Amino acid sequence: MVRGRIIRLSVRDVRFPTSLGGHGSDAMHTDPDYSAAYVVIETDAGDGLAGCGITFTLGKGTEVDRSQERRGAPGHSGRPQRRVGPVGQAGGKAPMEVACGHEEQMLTHGYPAYTTSCAWLGYSDDTLKQRCAEALKDGWTRFKVKVGADLQDDMRRCRLIRDMIGPEKTLMMDANQRWDVPEAVEWMSKLAEFKPLWIEEPTSPDDILGHATISKALVPLGIGVATGEQCHNRVIFKQLLQANALQFLQIDSCRLGSVNENLSVILMAKKFGIPVCPHAGGVGLCELVQHLIIFDYIAVSASLKNRMCEYVDHLHEHFKYPVTIKQASYMPPKAAGYSTEMKEESVKKHQYPEGEVWKRLHAAHEN
Numbered sequence: 001m002v003r004g005r006i007i008r009l010s011v012r013d014v015r016f017p018t019s020l021g022g023h024g025s026d027a028m029h030t031d032p033d034y035s036a037a038y039v040v041i042e043t044d045a046g047d048g049l050a051g052c053g054i055t056f057t058l059g060k061g062t063e064v065d066r067s068q069e070r071r072g073a074p075g076h077s078g079r080p081q082r083r084v085g086p087v088g089q090a091g092g093k094a095p096m097e098v099a100c101g102h103e104e105q106m107l108t109h110g111y112p113a114y115t116t117s118c119a120w121l122g123y124s125d126d127t128l129k130q131r132c133a134e135a136l137k138d139g140w141t142r143f144k145v146k147v148g149a150d151l152q153d154d155m156r157r158c159r160l161i162r163d164m165i166g167p168e169k170t171l172m173m174d175a176n177q178r179w180d181v182p183e184a185v186e187w188m189s190k191l192a193e194f195k196p197l198w199i200e201e202p203t204s205p206d207d208i209l210g211h212a213t214i215s216k217a218l219v220p221l222g223i224g225v226a227t228g229e230q231c232h233n234r235v236i237f238k239q240l241l242q243a244n245a246l247q248f249l250q251i252d253s254c255r256l257g258s259v260n261e262n263l264s265v266i267l268m269a270k271k272f273g274i275p276v277c278p279h280a281g282g283v284g285l286c287e288l289v290q291h292l293i294i295f296d297y298i299a300v301s302a303s304l305k306n307r308m309c310e311y312v313d314h315l316h317e318h319f320k321y322p323v324t325i326k327q328a329s330y331m332p333p334k335a336a337g338y339s340t341e342m343k344e345e346s347v348k349k350h351q352y353p354e355g356e357v358w359k360r361l362h363a364a365h366e367n
């Protein structure tokens with residue numbers, strides 16, 4: 001049933017200066033400012049029905065996304081497009097409400113998560129140690145560390161984190177596409193002593209056969225390949241699955257345009273018996289993807305084996321319905337919708353370049 005017609009569309013460039021603290025840094029992106037093109041679609045429905053969407057970028061990318069959204073590029077009418085996920089906020093049902101089965105388990109224990117917040121590449125060893133100690137105290141048992149820029153540096157950081165978490169807890173590594181195929185295999189054979197569960201994005205995200213080669217080479221070392229945060233449609237995922245190129249599949253709620261595109265990948269992963277371990281973090285990705293992964297558990301995979309969802313502890317305070325983490329698990333969101341809506345005050349303050357946060361930063365830079 002149609003309620004109201006679209007009467008207005010606004011696109012705002014919202015940026016957070018995360019690069020100042022080295023948050024989000026990796027071997028390819030040394031100074032990201034987590035950002036979003038934030039879209040609100042208003043209707044003339046009497047109850048004020050509106051939809052919000054975010055397109056996650058690392059700062060400058062917002063200009064590209066924003067101009068596409070203004071032009072009403074095809075990606076915004078439901079075709080797959082990068083990092084776009086507008087979804088109605090009022091009315092509607094959260095995806096998890098559709099299914100039953102394992103709902104009780106989710107409501108009680110939540111969906112298991114891992115943290116990436118301890119070991120961004122730009123963090124000093126002291127920061128890494130401090131964040132790791134805090135995470136252990138908060139009950140985290142799964143950790144991801146950034147690697148790929150310098151082998152000696154990686155060895156030192158991985159040793160540090162493995163020593164802190166002990167042999168039993170889970171460690172993952174993420175190279176953010178830094179290597180070519182032979183280099184990935186060679187590098188990981190050196191890091192194998194730290195017993196990583198997976199190496200994420202070891203090479204170019206488009207190199208499906210390269211990923212297959214790396215996967216095969218790492219089997220004897222007990223290391224899986226994880227990828228997907230840069231994969232923009234279901235066809236790429238289909239080929240990665242067909243080529244046995246990955247052992248952990250990382251959907252990204254915004255990179256894959258629309259809920260439907262994400263769902264088709266979740267269904268394919270089930271068919272191939274590959275666990276979905278979503279990419280999250282950035283601005284709002286945790287808020288969005290929690291719906292998809294809880295749906296996966298309740299209605300599709302029905303398993304938690306080898307499964308976990310990424311968590312990064314930044315920027316949740318800017319959302320109207322922020323995620324709830326308890327005992328290192330995502331607790332199911334209770335509000336209807338996709339948890340996309342940002343607080344108006346946060347949007348205003350962080351709008352680029354005119355928001356007060358940026359004005360202050362630019363003024364300080366000039367002085």
Ligand SMILES: C[C@H](O)[C@@H](O)[C@@H](O)[C@H](O)C(=O)O
Nearest residue numbers: 024025026029032116174281
């Ligand atoms: C630039 C970003 O922070 C990435 O490093 C980040 O999304 C990352 O690949 C991740 O897996 O969390």
Ligand SMILES: [Mg+2]
Nearest residue numbers: 174200201229
């Ligand atoms: Mg990654």
